[in-house]
Amino acid sequence: MIANRLSEEAERAAERYALVTKEWQRLYDEALGADDFGSAALTARIMAAAYQVSLRHIADEDAHIEGALSAIAQSARETxxxxxxxxxxxxxxxxALEHLAQSQSYLINEIAAQMQRDLATLRQKLQAAALAVRASVRTRRMNERMAMLDYRMSSFGKLEFTFYDRRSYRWISRKFVRTVWRHTLLAAYNEMVLMTAADxxxxxxxxxTESEGVLQTQGQVSLRDDALGYAAACEHFFHPNSTCFLSMEAGHV
Structure with a gap:
């Protein structure tokens, strides 16, 4: 079932991204325990290490994206x-290959943009931690070690990597990555069906939609009528978590 296949690929991508954020959390914890905590040199070291993590992920993810898009498109064409x-x-x-290359570029750029936002969050949290510890030392008569322990035990010691959409809804980065991955794969499948049909x-x-191997028709796309065109279908049917897809074989109504 293609809908499940898309979800499985997207979930694996989300899990890979979660490993990246876990490594960034480790670097953040390392910074909080460092002897030179709060120094510009420490921040530079931590951010350089975090950036290297992101570069490795982008390189690996690009290969994952290329493979997944190729397999999904091939499946759509063969079907x-x-x-x-x-x-x-x-x-x-x-x-078709050129179209897939553009989809690959779009998806990797979306992930890279989210990584930049998350790296900015890491930097901001390092700065906020240094400020909070200094404030505790000066105003609460705590030594630096106790102030740091107090900070790490608070909710501020845990990093949260997020994304805000156009409606100001807050997404966990992992969920955002899953969503953009699945939506891109769904579009690639549908667009390959369209290209093959038109040819x-x-x-x-x-x-x-498909349930237990049985297709159910939900609507129609027409290449002759803009009102029933693919763009209209995308708005109505093909949201990121949609179980709908395009097929030359109509199902039961």
Whole structure:
């Protein structure tokens, strides 16, 4: 079932990102326990190490994205060719490969942008921790060791990496990564169905869901009618967690 496959790929991506944030938390904890805590040199060292973590992740993730998009697109093309009873070779065309490259670039840029936001959060938290400890030493008559212990035991000792969308809704970074991954894969699948159908002269494609191997038709995309076009279907059916997808084989209504 394609919807489950998309979710599984996205969840694996989220788990990989969670490992990155776990490493950033470790670096933050290391900074709080350092002898030169609060110094500019320490902040520079921690941020340099955190940045290297992000670079490694981006390099690894780019390969994951390329593989996942290629597999999803190949599946969409093979399924569509089978449904229209075409004996054409299932290899992806140059146009399809170029389209996938653009999808890959979009997704890796979204992840890189979130990493930049999260790295900025790490830097800000290091600065906030130094300020809070200094304030406790000066105003609460605590030595630095006790002030640091007090800070680490508070809720501020735990990093939270988040993303705010256009409606100011707050997302945990891990969830954001899962969402953007799944949405990109869903779009890649649907767009490969559209490209394959159009190449073979088909202008009407069903919007379906699948349950226990049975397709259920939810709507239709028409390449002849903008009101029923793919853009309209995206707004109505294809949100990031949608179980709908495009198919040349209509299901039960």
């Amino acid at each position: 569509t060719l089978s449904q229209i009873a075409s004996i054409e070779a299932s290899d992806l065309s140059d146009d 073979h002269g088909h202008a009407e494609i069903a919007v379906v």
